[in-house]
Amino acid sequence: MAEQTNREKNQAASQQQAQVREQEVTVRGGKFDGLTKRNEDYLFHLDKALDERGMDYEKKNDILETMYQELKKVQKQGYTATKLYGPVQEKAKELVDGPAKKEAAPAQNQKFWVVALDNGLIMFILFCAMYSLMGFFGGNAQTQASGGWLTLLTTSVIAGIGLAYFYTAMLPENLNKHKHKWVHMILSTIALIAVWMVIFYLVALIPASINVVLSPIIYAILAVVGFGVRYYLKGKLGFQRVFR
Template sequence: MVADESNRQKNAGASKKQAELHKQEVTVRGGKFDGLTKRNEDYLFRLSKALDEKGLAYEDKEDTLDTMYAELKEKQKQGITATRLYGTVQERASEIIDGPKKKREEPKPQKFWVSALDNGLIMLILFCFMYALLGFFGSSKQSQSNGGWITLLTTSVIAGIGLAYFYTAMLPQNLNKHKHKWVHMTLATLVLIIGWMGLFYLVALIPTSINAALNPIVYAVVGVAAFGVRYYLKGKLGFQRFLR
């Protein structure tokens, strides 16, 4: 008996819901958008008016509204409203007139070797101009203490590779792979700093007779040449970083 009473209550509740749903689907105006809920019907009438104000051709407007009408009759059975499906009336009208907005494409990350070459050239340019300025305006001891051509080339290569590694490690898709992002960021930074310091220490062991400082004019010429190479490769390889 208890089970029968429970089933009767469930059936009564279901019938009540169906009746309410049927009541919602009785349109105010009838005819053109018959069968839609009051809210969806009103949406299409307001959209029709908005399209008239925007000057859309009558045939195009009717075709669009007929398509939306058929789609809404199916979707509203799932409780989906026109606003949820299409956005506001003004947004939908603008989309019909102007076409759907294109999503802005995010720039793709550079390949590792491209990023390494890019950053390596940047460091070469900066160091060349720095050495040139110190050579022109500093003392001879200062110029020699800056290191020679081996220091310049090695630093640029390692800096390019190191920074490419760092930028790659900091990409959102790579950071999201790690549960503790700050730990990953700290480790990537430490690897870069320790590697760079270790390089300077090893290069400093090279005798100055081999790793000799160049004439400041040579540094300036190399810096200008490196800038020209990077400017040319920027269009070919799509460098994304500094010195644009």
Template sequence: MSEDKQGRNSGVQQHKPTSRVPEELTKRNQDYLFHLKKALAETKLTPEKQQAAIDDMVPQMLAAQKKGQTARQLYGTVAERVTAIIEGPKADPNAPQNKWLLMMDSSLMVFMVFNLMYGLMFLFSSRSKVQTGQAGILSEVILAVVAGYGIMMMQSTFAVRGSKRPPIWRLIMYGVIFFIVLTGTYTLVMLIPGPLNANLPATVYIVIGAVTLAARLYLKRRFNIKNTVF
């Protein structure tokens, strides 16, 4: 009987917090942790995650104590702290975006604009007015990638705040270089042979543009892409 009881007790003890509240904490902070532990015990968090949250807080509380700051001033009420632990850290809205996601978004935007523009152009004008290769799908892809990269670099540059932001003359110079590179790329892609870069029917361009728009909107939501052109 005693061995069975000890076995059951050892299983229960595995879920109990192993670390103790440091005596260096003030009575007020110890009381805060006491009520926080009780509140966390009523949540669906595992005992391990509950204790990990407490262990992360203790060094911060000890450091704040030296400045005369209490746990309530540091974390808010116990209920607010429990909510913060459950929801996890919030993303910084001002944090820099992933450059490759910005490039993808910008490239899709340019690709969408080209397809819709050429689709409407072919619907209301003679196709002969548009040179073969000028509206070729391969030309559009190359231009979209180059333009997407340039727009991403400009977005990343303008997003810098404070003393690290480049001077205005450098930003203007970058814009001029980007325009020259984009114009040169546009001139070169028009030289791609027709069979590899033939123009498509107007309806195909419009469908591709619409699909690209839907894909862009989905990816913006999926990866939370912000600070884009539009």
């Protein structure tokens, strides 16, 4: 008996909700007939807002018809036009001017060690490829002249750090600190080359028994490995161009 009473109460509540929904739906007819009053008012005011913004008549009607058909389907699920499309004036502006473009966040300068690591890996890959080609096509004399593994490693590290310093010095915010920019650029370049040459000379003095020359195949393998390492770290550290 109690179960039957509850069932009757639920049926009565459902009928009452259906009556409320029927009252919400417009009964005056018109181009937006069948929508709830709230949704009809939204399209009515959107229609006026689009006219005020000078939208083409046919284009406006096509947009409103699409929104009308969409609202007829989803309003039964409790959705409203404002919830779907946002405020009327904002939607009108979007339809006329297009979606608002998000301003790109200003690019941030990379950390010095990230730039050094990126350039060091690039130089390591290039030197390995060069040593490998020299070994395959230039003969043993060319391979010996290129230096050994210690020369390769040291040159890559120095090149990475030196280029990172050069790029950092050439950034606009750093370059503008100097009164004579071109003089600063030339001196920085000369200093970079001088340091590179001195270190390269010192490494060349290391005995060949320590600074062993590797085979062309090993250099080729190292070039491939270096490329893979840089590709992996690019996703992790976000290597990017220094000058944009």
